[in-house]
Amino acid sequence: MKPFITLALLLCFTFTFAQNDEKSSAIDVNSQNNYEKVHELRLGAFRLLAGGFLDLSYEYINSTASGLGVSLMLNFDDAIETEKFGIIPYYRFYFGDNPEFKGHGFFVEAFTYFYTGDQDEYYFSQQANEVFEDDSFFDVAPGLAVGSKWINSSGFLFQIKLGIGRNLLSNSPDEFVATGDFYVGYRF
Template sequence: MKSIITFVLLLISVFFSFAQEKEMPETVDSISKNNYEKVHELRLGAIKLLASGFLDVSYEYVNSQTSGYGVSLMVNFDDNIDYEKFGLIPYYRFYFGKNPEFKGRGFFVEAFSYFHIGEDDSFNYNQQGDFVREDDTFFEVAPGFAVGSKWINSNGFVFQLKLGVGRNLLGESPNEFLATGDVYIGYRF
């Protein structure tokens, strides 16, 4: 009788151990699936905002594991920076990191077009010989490329590094080239 009870308890423990092994992967798969379904992302450029009052807010839609597209909005609140007052940057990204848990993470290359409005302060002498400051507002278009990397945790928080360069096409800006990039903090939902 004692051996029968021991045998039954052994069978029950083996049954429960197999049942637990089957449930664990399903739980992990449901977490991965939930993270994989998160495709909307909002980010804020941290260094520009803290250092110079330059707001850089980005939205991205991650449409596949290897690509995403979005738009960034730039607003300059610092009067000492004249060249860029307002900007809109649509972009398309190619991701090179593959992860079964997340879409759109790891190293990326980005193609963008930077549409921006700025001011070019020029200092001249007028006809009376007085020193005058002239504020010329301009509109400029700058296509360019950027590279960077993005990290995401399981709760959806995003950390991204990006650096890029573009060329002003219209010749309105005093600068021929522009640089873009920042350290971004965001959330994917």
């Protein structure tokens, strides 16, 4: 009876170690695949749902601690006068520490916002006539943003970002411009 119990225990330990080796090799392969994914597409969800403002972003993760990308902004809501179209190139510094993923966690971003917009002005002339002026403008706003990015093993991600930039050309009616949103996306 003792040899049978010893043999049964030996077989249990062998199968247990074999299963652990299979699981760890599957995790290593999955980690390697996630680590090799360096392209991201994201969509700004909150501003799109709340105000018809499309924010579509692409990012290339070039190292574990940095990434560079570009965002395209399109405004479909005529009630919002400023920021009709914009392009935002950016560079990010990541502070996350996970060997499975690169380019995740808390980040600081330096960006430059190139955008066009409309400024509608209503006023009365000396003859008491209502005058309407539709002025289009172009402005450039360098700035900084902070945020955080979370990603799962299948590549789906979400990100929160908030930033502010200062207009250089003073063509916009505002001195500052804000960027940011709640983003959903996919890394491939």
